[in-house]
Amino acid sequence: MRRGLVFGKFMPLHRGHQLLIDTALSQVDDLTIVVYDSRPDGRYPPMPVEKRLGWLRELYPDVEGIVALEDPEWDNPQRDDPKYAAEYAAAIEFLGHFDRVFTSEPAYERFAHELGAEHVVVDTARTLIPISGSRIRENLYEHRGWLDPRVYSSLIQKVVMVGTESTGKTTLARELARVYSTLWTHEFGRELWVSQGGGTFADHLVMARRQLQRETAAARHARDFLFCDTNAWTTLHWSLFTYGAADARLVELADSTFDDYVWVVCGMEIPFEDDGVRELLGDKARRMHEQQVADLERRAPEVVVHAEGTVAERISQVSEAIGAPQLNSYTS
Numbered sequence: 001m002r003r004g005l006v007f008g009k010f011m012p013l014h015r016g017h018q019l020l021i022d023t024a025l026s027q028v029d030d031l032t033i034v035v036y037d038s039r040p041d042g043r044y045p046p047m048p049v050e051k052r053l054g055w056l057r058e059l060y061p062d063v064e065g066i067v068a069l070e071d072p073e074w075d076n077p078q079r080d081d082p083k084y085a086a087e088y089a090a091a092i093e094f095l096g097h098f099d100r101v102f103t104s105e106p107a108y109e110r111f112a113h114e115l116g117a118e119h120v121v122v123d124t125a126r127t128l129i130p131i132s133g134s135r136i137r138e139n140l141y142e143h144r145g146w147l148d149p150r151v152y153s154s155l156i157q158k159v160v161m162v163g164t165e166s167t168g169k170t171t172l173a174r175e176l177a178r179v180y181s182t183l184w185t186h187e188f189g190r191e192l193w194v195s196q197g198g199g200t201f202a203d204h205l206v207m208a209r210r211q212l213q214r215e216t217a218a219a220r221h222a223r224d225f226l227f228c229d230t231n232a233w234t235t236l237h238w239s240l241f242t243y244g245a246a247d248a249r250l251v252e253l254a255d256s257t258f259d260d261y262v263w264v265v266c267g268m269e270i271p272f273e274d275d276g277v278r279e280l281l282g283d284k285a286r287r288m289h290e291q292q293v294a295d296l297e298r299r300a301p302e303v304v305v306h307a308e309g310t311v312a313e314r315i316s317q318v319s320e321a322i323g324a325p326q327l328n329s330y331t332s
Contacts, residue, residue, distance in 0.1 A: 004028030005098040005117065009036050009071075011047045012155060013055045014136055014146045016104065016129040021060060023122050024102040032065035032095055038074055045140070045155045045224075055151050067095065082110040089114035141223040153219035159322060160228040161307075162296070163266035164289040172266060172307065172314050173227040179315055180325045184227040185214045189235060204239040205247045208232035212257065225322065232257055237295070241288050263296055264318055267308035 004024045010017055024031050033056055037049040049068045056066050072091050073079035088111055101112040102120045112119035123129060129146070136143040144152045159176070161169035170187070177184035189207035193199050199207075212232060219226050236254040239246040268289055296304050305321045307314035319325070 001029045002027070002099045003030045003032070003097065004100045004102060005032050005034065005092075005095075005115070006102050007034040007036065007092075009038055009133070010052045010055065011038070011133050012136060012140075012147060013052065013059070013151050014129075014131060014133060015148075016123070016126070016131055016146075018059070018148070019129050020102050020104060020122050021063075023120070024100070025060075025063075027102075027120070028100060030065070031063050032067065032098070033060070033063060034092060034095075035066065035068045036071040036074075037068055038071060045157060047155070051154060055148075055154070058150060059148060065095070080105075080107060082107060085110040085114050149220045153216065153222075156219040156222045156226050157224065157322065158215060158219070158226045158228055158231075158261045159264060159318065160231045160234070160261045161264050161266055162230070162234050162292055164268065164285040164292070166285075167266035167268055167289075168311065168314070169266050170229050171311060172264070172318075173229045175311055175315060176225075176227045176318060179319075180223065180225050180227075182223040182225050182227070183218045183221060185211070185218050185229060187211070187229040188214060189230065189238075201239065201243050201245075202247070204235050205250045205253075208235040208250055208253055211235065212253070224325075228261070231261065234292075237288070237292050241291060258299060262303050262305065262322055263300070264305045264307050264314075265293055265296065266314070267306065269308060 004027065006017075006020050006024050008017060021031070021033065035049060035052050035056065053066060053068055056063070060066070069091065071079065072087055073084055076084075078084075085108075092115075098115050098117045100120050101108065101115060101117045102122055103112075104122055104124055104126075106121055106124060109119045126132075131143060131146045136146060140152070140155060161173050163169055173184040188210045189199075189203075192203060192207060192210075196203075208231075211228075211230060215226065215228060215231070231254075232250065233254040236246050236250050239250060268285070305318055307317050309317075
């Protein structure tokens with residue numbers, strides 16, 4: 001059985017990496033992919049090793065050997081120098097013998113030799129895939145075509161507006177998208193409610209799933225951020241507030257996606273606007289608001305932004321938390 005090795009940081013995983021992996025899969029019976037971890041360095045967007053492993057597992061579900069390892073020379077800017085080849089080879093010795101090592105750099109010949117493997121160099125002149133991770137990181141949006149849509153969308157930070165009815169969520173989401181030159185997602189549940197003249201308990205799961213589908217589609221074309229009018233967690237709270245219960249699948253969806261967002265709680269100081277489909281008046285609205293805030297503060301207070309005042313003031317408050325658009329190195 002012929003065994004192969006592909007290694008890298010995959011920050012982010014791009015078409016060049018995939019060319020390496022696909023070439024290796026066409027030539028070996030068993031492939032191992034080593035993902036070198038790296039220490040946080042303030043780069044944007046964050047690419048923790050767990051996320052990078054997730055990309056590989058999703059795109060290559062049949063590759064069993066996907067391993068994260070700490071880079072033995074993580075803080076050395078000269079770590080690609082062949083003189084460190086033996087050190088790197090020794091660090092992966094426990095993975096067993098490899099017959100072929102696939103890279104795009106002739107400089108890794110010594111590393112392959114230390115492993116006792118044939119060095120297969122793929123597209124070293126970058127004629128097939130003329131891109132690198134460093135270029136992509138300079139402007140993620142501009143180079144998004146070199147990334148699988150699932151990789152690109154996972155690098156978009158979602159920012160969701162939450163709060164009770166008539167607190168300016170839609171307006172704020174729309175205006176933030178304009179300021180940041182990106183996209184926003186409108187509330188599907190409201191559209192469904194209006195079209196049906198109301199809703200049922202079962203509709204809440206339908207709304208949450210459809211809303212997530214909208215987010216997934218929009219994230220593939222967003223720039224840095226995606227601003228969301230609502231999400232599954234909000235729909236969960238509506239179900240709990242209205243019926244005192246929620247579908248277990250809705251609870252699971254809200255919990256599994258909770259960490260995907262920065263949360264913006266819209267204040268209640270905006271005058272209530274009754275457009276004929278509002279359901280929460282007076283004390284009901286306040287209780288709903290308090291229920292949501294309490295849950296957010298319990299779960300993750302460090303990612304909660306309280307937006308109050310005028311639309312301009314709210315935009316300023318959100319920008320302070322997520323970074324002003326003009327300071328974002330990815331904005332072209």
